[in-house]
Amino acid sequence: MIMGIRPLLRGSTYSGMLFAYCGALTSLPLLPFALLSTLASPSAPYGVQAVLVLLVWAALIGSVGLARTTRRALIAFARRLLRVPLPAPAAVPSGADRWRTPLWLLLHVALGWTGALTSGVLVLMGIALPGGWLDAEAGLSLFGRSLRSDDGWRSWVMALCCLLLAAVVCAVVTSVLRWLAPRLLGPSSAERLALMAEREQRLAERNRLAHELHDSIGHTLTATTIQAAVAGEVLSADPVAARAALRSIEESARAALEDLDYVLGVLREEKAETAPTRTLADLPELLDRLRHAGAVLDVELSGALAQVQGTLSRAAYRILQEGLTNALRHGTGGPIGVRVAAAPDGLELGVVNGAGPRPGAGVFRTSGHGLPGLAERVRLLHGEIEVGPDGPRHWRLAVRLPVRGSA
DSSP, rough: OHHHHHGGHHHHHHHOOOHHHHHHHTGGGHHHHHHHHGGGGGOOOOOHHHHHHHHHHHHHHHHTTSSHHHHHHHHHHIIIIIIIOOOOOOOSGGGGGGGHHHHHHHHHHHHHHHHHHHHHHHHHHHSSEEEEHHHHHHHHEEEEEEEEETTHHHHHHHHHHHHHHHHHHHHHHHHHHHHHHHHTTOOOHHHHHHHHHHHHHHHHHHHHHHHHHIIIIHHHHHHHHHHHHHHHHHHHTTTHHHHHHHHHHHHHHHHHHHHHHHHHHHHHOOOOOOOOOOOOOGGGHHHHHHHTTOOEEEEEEESSSGGOOOOHHHHHHHHHHHHHHHHHHHSSEEEEEEEEETTTTEEEEEEEEEOOTTTTTOOOOOSSOOOHHHHHHHHHHTTTEEEEEEEEEEEEEEEEEESSTTO
């Protein structure tokens, strides 16, 4: 019982009915033009002329819906008065989608007139039926029984029923309009595909930014933590080495700020500065920062690395950066083997963790996103990856990326 009355108590029900009234009122200026059609056949029967006027009126209403601005205005009003969430329409509707707005207008106007006339009559009856009001003599005949305004308490009951029925009409008309709005004013199949493509593009960009943050800033913070631990241990015994470690921390933090400014600019939908793209040409700088952090590196470079360009070079740098970051975080010290070999048909990358005590070891948590993200990056480049133990005290990362179709 209460659930059935609840829609009658909502303000949105009557704002939706106002939306229906607006549809009926906005169609009135077109009615005089429709009446001109009777001049074509003045001798036709009245019923034929009425049907002709209605057909011309409907055609004029539908033609208004072909304008692109009409659809935008209808969607804006439906959002406000019907409380229906509708996305912005496509710039140019195509095919059958072009006729959804004229159909909506015709149904909107029809429901508006039906609801307005029905609820208006019921409200007038609710006002006129009680005895003595407005000095009116009103009556209601239903199922062979009649009720007049001077019938005492029964006229008051009937008046209340009329007002209640008027509210029910408002609720029904609003519900029908809300059901129709997503189907006729909502996104078409082409618009839904465009929205899905846009959403997929945003998700891809967010994932890319997540990889950039994890690879770049995660590496920088790892190296900075190790450098700070080294500086703290040699501060008294070797001030020169401590100052070198602090300078390296400053350089690493500056590089991380550049990356962070770029990513935040993208997330704020502002025009970001040029993206700090790191390639294999920046590999020596990366290795120098690691050496300043106290890491011992065993580097083996072969092939024409300068000829590796584009996406392949950027991906190779990020893969090596992630592998070295993991070696710093989870390795137990000792030399870290780094191998980069460029061949005409592919690029081979390798990082092997060492063994032995290291300052600051065991202070890092693992996020669990590094290796899966790295594997996904390799998969997108149609490459191969191997990660696992290499002997009893080593851990090995090996990646092979094909040159053809990657850059």
